Amino acid sequence: MNHHRHLVCIVLAMGTLGTVSGPIGISQAAPGEPSSAKKPAMRDVITHEQLMARRQASKEAEPMAKFEKAEGEDPAKINPPQDIISQSEFLSSSGNMTLVPKRAILHIPDRLRDRTVKKDGMKIMTWPSFFAKNRTWITTIEVSRQQAEGILPIDEKRFESMQQTGDVIVATMGGSPISVLPLKIPEDTDEEEEDGAVETGRQQLVN
Amino acid sequence: MKSFPLFTALALLTLAAPVASQGQEYTNFIRQIQYPSGVTRDVSVEQTGEQESPLSIDPGGARFELWTVKNTPLTSYLLDNKYVGAYIPTAYISIQTEDPYPTQPRTRADRPYWATIEVTGLLSGDEDPPASKQVRVTLHAQSYGENGNGDDIDRNDANLIAQGYISGNGSYNLNFTYHYIPSTNSTKARGEERLSVFSLEDYQAPADVITSQYVQIWPVADATITGIAQNGLYKSRMPDVNINLNDLYPDTRVYAQVYQGDAQLGTEGTIVPGSALIINHSVPQDRVLTLSDWDDSFPDDGRWTMEVITVTPFGTERLAHVTFELDRTIEFNGSVTTVE
Known part of the structure; x- marks a missing residue:
């Protein structure tokens, strides 16, 4: 009897010496809930073979199998965002530079052309900060949505007056730079009307 | 026309911002791109905050892109982008791991993560546009390469692992016990996995991302x-x-x-x-x-x-x-x- 009791005590003691290296103790959490359960005692770091064996033995369904399967082209590759630098025009002065959307700069006097060139190593500023420091050579013109979309023209007289200042002219909406598409001129009325952008370079007056 | 508030909680430099080294500075920009015209407007943004977009959203919708630009060498990084439209559903993805790191969900190659996708605004009427009745969910995986940390990867190169449709509003809970980043040694997988919800192609706009979230997966030591x-x-x-x-x-x-x-x-x-x-x-x-x-x-x-x-x-x-x-x-x- 004493021998048996002694043997039982040994077995219990071995069980308290910490975990034996084996199946990894992933907490069994409810779906969507990370485990708040007590972490297992010390274990040996998992090996590649152990991880692969566990995965192969797993009977868990693939998580994406929850959804009705979709086929076809990867939607992420259909219309990916284009690099903002490639879609921007630049204004720089005194070591500072900002980005505005392409077609937001409506007029560049020859004497200021070098301030619209992209340069590396400058301090990049947001538009409000850059404009505040460079009001002496930048003029903004607020445009409407329809003017930005090329549906309505910018007032020619007003624009010509602004050009006389010799400043760079930037189109804005709500104070932020906005691209201005080329003015759309309707086709001849005898023909079927189609939308079409006319490359004018800058805005033209339409009576 | 629907005036749509810009998405909020612009935790700009916490969204996978590259690590700045000496002499490098990062400046953030939000761009709103209208569909189908392509008119683009920049929005000034502080570290966090919200403001209403003065450029209202047409039925074609608009994409909002959050970029950070590094001054030298002049490089841009896309931090986030979302597509919104008058009848486009909205969605939200959250990813949870065992690591309480607040900046970016991350875990290890041998550890699981959990995701919840919430979709609202899906319609079901016979006359409703298809893009209002269904969205597409995708899972992508991308390796950072040996010793890579993801700073200079092109996320357009990510591998599409699986895609599916969601047609009903609600929350969807997913368990990712195992990962999909390609690696000869599974314990040394090093990269990211991304869940995204896309709108369907519409007559005025291509399919575009409504929301996206990724988790970084680091190797076992x-x-x-x-x-x-x-x-x-x-x-x-x-x-x-x-x-x-x-x-x-x-x-x-x-x-x-x-x-x-x-x-x-x-x-x-x-x-x-x-x-x-x-x-x-x-x-x-x-x-x-x-x-x-x-x-x-x-x-x-x-x-x-x-x-x-x-x-x-x-x-x-x-x-x-x-x-x-x-x-x-x-x-x-x-x-x-x-x-x-």
Whole structure:
């Protein structure tokens, strides 16, 4: 009897010496809930073979199998965002530079052309900060949505007056730079009307 | 026309912002791109905040892009982008892991993560446009490459793992016990997995991302001990030992401990002075620990085991161990005689 009791005590003691290296103790959490359960005692770091064996033995369904399967082209590759630098025009002065959307700069006097060139190593500023420091050579013109979309023209007289200042002219909406598409001129009325952008370079007056 | 507020909580530099090094500065921009016209407007943005977009949203919708631009070399990084439309559903993805790191969901190659996708605004009427009745969910995986940290990857190169449709409003909970980043050694997978919800192509706009979230997956650490041999016998001072630590998880405490006897996992030993190391970083780290002048860690001769232990958000693990013999007692056999 004493021998048996002694043997039982040994077995219990071995069980308290910490975990034996084996199946990894992933907490069994409810779906969507990370485990708040007590972490297992010390274990040996998992090996590649152990991880692969566990995965192969797993009977868990693939998580994406929850959804009705979709086929076809990867939607992420259909219309990916284009690099903002490639879609921007630049204004720089005194070591500072900002980005505005392409077609937001409506007029560049020859004497200021070098301030619209992209340069590396400058301090990049947001538009409000850059404009505040460079009001002496930048003029903004607020445009409407329809003017930005090329549906309505910018007032020619007003624009010509602004050009006389010799400043760079930037189109804005709500104070932020906005691209201005080329003015759309309707086709001849005898023909079927189609939308079409006319490359004018800058805005033209339409009576 | 629907005036749509810009998406909020612009935690700009916490959204996978690259790590700035000396001389580098980052400036953030939000762009609103209207569909189908392509008219683009910039929005000034502070670190966090919200404002209403003055450029209202047409039925074609608009994409909002959040970029950060590095000044040298002049480089841009897309932090986030979302597509909104008058009848486009909205969606939100949250990812949770065992690591409480607040900046970016992250976990380890052998650990799980959980995701919840919430979709609202899906319509179901016969007359409703298809793009209002269904969205597409995708899972992408991308390796950072050996020793890579994701700073310069092109996320357009990510592999599409699976895609499906969601047609009903509600929350969808997903368990990702295993990962899909390509790697010859599954414990050394290093990269990111991304869940995204896309709108369907519409007559005025192509399919575009409504929301997207990714989790970074870092490799399991490994360690090698040099300078001391398994079952080696050491009769004098303990030799210097180097512990090479690779791929330490960004939140790790490392130490070496010793105890008498053979290796027994789970034994609480004596921490070797000078061997403790704390890693608190955004990416995995490699380190070399050198143990020298450490004889005081061994008060007695006999059989000893040294173990390299790490403590991470995933628990306490033994990376390596070595068992050896110490016999520093000088035994003199002989007799002393004198001669006059």
